[in-house]
Amino acid sequence: MTIPGAPGLPTRRFTGRSGSSADRLFRTSTGIAAVTMAGLILAIGLMLLVNSGEAFRQFGVGFVTGTTWDPVAGIYDALPYIVGTLLSSAIALAIAAPIGLLTAIFLAELAPRRVALPLTFLIELLAAIPSVVFGLWGVFVLSPFLGATLEPFLIRTLGWIPIFAGPSYGIGLFSAGIILAIMILPTIVAIAREVISSVPDSQREAMAALGATRWEIVRRAVLPFARSGIVGAIILGLGRALGETMAVTMVIGNGQNIPTRLFDQAQTIASKIATTFNEASIGLQTSSLIALGLMLLVITISLNVVARLLVRRVATEGGR
Amino acid sequence: MTLQIDAPPPPEAAPPEAVPPEAPESGASESGPALVTTYLRGPDVQLAPAARGERREVDAAVVVSGLNVYYGSFRAIRDIGLSIRRHAVTAIIGPSGCGKSTFLRTLNRMHELTPTARVEGSVLLDGIDIMAPDVDPVQLRRVVGMVFQRPNPFPTMSIHDNVAAGLRLTGRVAKAELDAVVERSLRRAALWDEVKDKLRANGTSLSGGQQQRLCIARALAVDPEVILMDEPASALDPVATLRIEQLMAELRASYTIVIVTHNMQQAARVSDETAFFTMGEDRAGYLVEQGPTSQIFTNPKHQLTEDYVSGRFG
Numbered sequence: 118m119t120i121p122g123a124p125g126l127p128t129r130r131f132t133g134r135s136g137s138s139a140d141r142l143f144r145t146s147t148g149i150a151a152v153t154m155a156g157l158i159l160a161i162g163l164m165l166l167v168n169s170g171e172a173f174r175q176f177g178v179g180f181v182t183g184t185t186w187d188p189v190a191g192i193y194d195a196l197p198y199i200v201g202t203l204l205s206s207a208i209a210l211a212i213a214a215p216i217g218l219l220t221a222i223f224l225a226e227l228a229p230r231r232v233a234l235p236l237t238f239l240i241e242l243l244a245a246i247p248s249v250v251f252g253l254w255g256v257f258v259l260s261p262f263l264g265a266t267l268e269p270f271l272i273r274t275l276g277w278i279p280i281f282a283g284p285s286y287g288i289g290l291f292s293a294g295i296i297l298a299i300m301i302l303p304t305i306v307a308i309a310r311e312v313i314s315s316v317p318d319s320q321r322e323a324m325a326a327l328g329a330t331r332w333e334i335v336r337r338a339v340l341p342f343a344r345s346g347i348v349g350a351i352i353l354g355l356g357r358a359l360g361e362t363m364a365v366t367m368v369i370g371n372g373q374n375i376p377t378r379l380f381d382q383a384q385t386i387a388s389k390i391a392t393t394f395n396e397a398s399i400g401l402q403t404s405s406l407i408a409l410g411l412m413l414l415v416i417t418i419s420l421n422v423v424a425r426l427l428v429r430r431v432a433t434e435g436g437r
Numbered sequence: 438m439t440l441q442i443d444a445p446p447p448p449e450a451a452p453p454e455a456v457p458p459e460a461p462e463s464g465a466s467e468s469g470p471a472l473v474t475t476y477l478r479g480p481d482v483q484l485a486p487a488a489r490g491e492r493r494e495v496d497a498a499v500v501v502s503g504l505n506v507y508y509g510s511f512r513a514i515r516d517i518g519l520s521i522r523r524h525a526v527t528a529i530i531g532p533s534g535c536g537k538s539t540f541l542r543t544l545n546r547m548h549e550l551t552p553t554a555r556v557e558g559s560v561l562l563d564g565i566d567i568m569a570p571d572v573d574p575v576q577l578r579r580v581v582g583m584v585f586q587r588p589n590p591f592p593t594m595s596i597h598d599n600v601a602a603g604l605r606l607t608g609r610v611a612k613a614e615l616d617a618v619v620e621r622s623l624r625r626a627a628l629w630d631e632v633k634d635k636l637r638a639n640g641t642s643l644s645g646g647q648q649q650r651l652c653i654a655r656a657l658a659v660d661p662e663v664i665l666m667d668e669p670a671s672a673l674d675p676v677a678t679l680r681i682e683q684l685m686a687e688l689r690a691s692y693t694i695v696i697v698t699h700n701m702q703q704a705a706r707v708s709d710e711t712a713f714f715t716m717g718e719d720r721a722g723y724l725v726e727q728g729p730t731s732q733i734f735t736n737p738k739h740q741l742t743e744d745y746v747s748g749r750f751g
Contacts, residue, residue, distance in 0.1 A: 229552070317589075318550075319585060319587060319589040320589060320591065321550065322547065322550065322583075322585060322589070323585065323589045323590075323591065323652070323655075324591075324602070325547065325550060325578065326545065326547065326578055326582060326583035326585075326656065327578065327579070327582070327602060327603035327606060327655065327656070327659055328575050328576060328577075328578040328579035328603060328606055328607075328659060329575065329578075329606050330575050333606055337591075337602065337605075337606070338591060341591065341593040341594070342591075342592065342593060344593070
């Protein structure tokens with residue numbers, strides 16, 4: 118077919134589909150992969166729900182509010198472990214969030230390149246240390262130090278505040294929180310640094326041109342611009358802290374009661390499952406452990422949702 | 438360094454201003470061969486041999502001499518000497534890469550945000566060398582404000598807070614005073630009528646042209662003397678560009694304005710003075726000539742300038 122009046126033009130056809138079979142295969146395979154992942158999450162949730170049924174039927178709401186875990190009496194409650202999980206993660210965040218943010222600001226805004234690059238590498242290397250190695254360090258280095266030095270000091274100086282009261286054991290909620298803080302720091306630093314670095318220079322220049330110091334540029338232009346990403350970084354760190362098992366199990370002390378003081382021995386949901394599932398009897402005890410797992414899933418998901426809502430509100434608020 | 442005035446000031450010129458006697462000499466003594474034009478109001482610009490000890494400054498808010506800027510070992514601009522007239526619009530024109538923006542950014546030491554940038558020479562602002570080590574760039578930038586190529590309001594702040602941002606840097610300011618400054622700045626930036634009912638709305642909710650006027654209002658709020666504009670309209674549509682140009686014509690009565698522009702028509706429309714930069718063999722930008730805009734565009738002294746303004750290169 119030639120176009121009249123335009124001899125010599127190549128014949129062009131736009132009908133038919135090019136590579137349609139490969140295209141279809143591509144779409145199908147990617148679609149299957151995506152659906153499988155989503156299905157897996159649903160399947161895990163469903164498994165937890167079904168297998169925890171026995172415990173919930175037995176204990177009802179009391180599973181969440183009760184404080185007893187007694188295989189002899191056949192009573193299994195979750196509250197001490199839920200509290201232990203939330204408190205150890207809260208301690209970790211209280212330590213890691215400010216330090217992580219300061220570190221990220223230093224790496225992204227202040228440090229010259231030749232300092233920032235090796236430091237960044239070393240900090241991200243922290244994330245490569247296996248959990249159990251952190252646990253070993255916690256047991257043989259951190260906890261003895263805490264038990265011999267820091268905790269007695271805090272008890273002496275701040276002991277009049279109930280949560281700082283003694284006795285101290287070295288292992289317990291406090292050491293677990295510190296270990297968790299160290300473990301989630303690389304996550305917080307890496308993401309916060311990335312977020313801060315991606316703030317456009319035009320924002321820094323805009324603030325600088327108004328007569329802002331380095332610190333004011335960071336505080337008034339960079340951090341507000343990056344804040345939702347920074348909150349995201351902290352949430353991801355929190356997610357890691359909530360689910361972290363091995364290192365926590367090794368230093369938290371397997372306390373069976375609700376911790377009321379910083380130095381109490383405690384237990385998180387994850388560490389409870391890890392220390393108990395091996396000798397758990399089939400039936401109610403196993404079901405209770407699975408119910409604990411379900412609680413952990415519910416906690417992480419709901420914290421995530423709350424945090425996301427928070428991020429969205431902060432991001433769209435503008436103004437003050 | 439000395440400034441020379443050959444012809445007596447034309448009758449409409451402002452009276453020569455008193456020059457602080459001590460600062461300029463110390464700041465400028467080591468700054469190389471100074472061939473500095475002092476501008477009078479009117480068309481005639483005179484270059485005369487330096488007369489030692491004679492120093493009269495008429496209307497020059499900024500006097501640059503022997504200015505070199507390096508990025509690492511690369512010299513970006515070379516031996517710039519020019520004067521910027523007070524309460525007038527000075528346009529910097531020239532082909533891409535000739536260091537116009539680099540030059541502009543040295544005038545409030547914004548170049549220091551680039552780690553490798555280094556400056557030689559002197560920039561006298563009302564007789565004080567702003568490149569002197571004891572000058573605080575942070576305070577300098579409150580006097581020499583800047584408007585950027587792309588509107589860059591703070592996206593997490595309201596319109597009101599964007600304008601107030603500079604004032605908040607200086608410490609606690611009473612709310613009533615803050616509101617008054619915000620209103621005055623927005624009025625001067627010809628934006629007040631469009632935003633007065635939504636001061637709490639986000640700054641980024643405005644159109645591009647409005648955002649740029651918001652940025653101008655933000656710069657005005659700290660009450661600068663000099664405003665640097667780096668191609669302030671190049672990201673805007675023609676209507677918004679026109680508003681910015683009108684605004685410059687109004688602001689010139691109260692502020693000294695330096696504008697970098699790629700757009701020669703714009704330079705011809707808005708500026709009183711024009712400085713033409715180009716790039717040498719060594720890829721360093723340098724000043725070819727400076728003069729009243731009408732002269733640069735109709736009767737330039739240099740062939741290079743004539744070629745450029747007549748569109749023969751660049």
